[in-house]
Amino acid sequence: MRRFEKVSIDEFNKYYDKKLYEEYDLPKRMTSHSAGYDFFAIEGFTIKPGEIKKIPTGYKVTFGSDEMLMILVRSSMGFKYNVRMTNQVGIIESDYYNNIDNEGHMFISLQNEGDKDYVVKKGDAYAQGIFVKFLICDDDTTTNKRIGGIGSTNKKKEG
Numbered sequence: 424m425r426r427f428e429k430v431s432i433d434e435f436n437k438y439y440d441k442k443l444y445e446e447y448d449l450p451k452r453m454t455s456h457s458a459g460y461d462f463f464a465i466e467g468f469t470i471k472p473g474e475i476k477k478i479p480t481g482y483k484v485t486f487g488s489d490e491m492l493m494i495l496v497r498s499s500m501g502f503k504y505n506v507r508m509t510n511q512v513g514i515i516e517s518d519y520y521n522n523i524d525n526e527g528h529m530f531i532s533l534q535n536e537g538d539k540d541y542v543v544k545k546g547d548a549y550a551q552g553i554f555v556k557f558l559i560c561d562d563d564t565t566t567n568k569r570i571g572g573i574g575s576t577n578k579k580k581e582g
Contacts, residue, residue, distance in 0.1 A: 425486040425554055427460065430528045438479040439465055447481055450552055459495070459551030462531070467545045470535040475509055478549070483527035485520045486554060493553045494531060500549070505537035508550070515552075518569040 427449045429435070435444050443465055450460035462480055470476045484492055494513030500506040509532040520527040531550050535541045543549050 425484070425490075427482055427484050427552075430481055430483050430526055434526050434528050435481055439481070448546070450482060453548070459497075459553045461497070461548035462494075462550040462552065464543045464545055464547050464549055467547075468543050470506065470533055470541045470543075472535050472538050472540070475532060475534045478531045478533065480529045480531060480550075482529050483520055484515060484529070484552070485527075486517055487556075488517045490554055490556050491516055493555055494529065495551055495553065496533070497548060497551055500541075504535070504539070504541050506533055506535050506541050508532060509534050516569070522569060 429444070429447075429449065432441060432444055435441065447465045448463050450462050452458075452460055462482065464478075465481050468476060468478070486492065492515040494508070494515065496506060496508050513529070513531065515529060519529075533541075533549070
């Protein structure tokens, strides 16, 4: 089952005022033919030219073990404002959900490579997530398990 969820109030409070917890929306597709689920700003922010901003989304997501969630900026952000994700494409694997470091809280890092401030208002869409099935090699024997959050797949727990 694919499903977006809000992170716990304790995880949320590490980054935002708890009063905002009930006010933000889960990702959703904006049209019946949209591939991506838009991510919405919990509070407004501005990214100055040359600046990088790390954004806690307030979201976690669960889905099948043969799927991933690709996170990308909305197309118009690059075309109109020259704003990009610092890692270009975020990949969320199914075992990121409820990890021991941050319970699967997804973060997005944006960089303004334009020449004007990039302003996002509370509730504006600023990124999108697209679910994708993937294949593995027939002779794949990986049994390692994730042991943490962002950047933890190079750390192994056997079995």
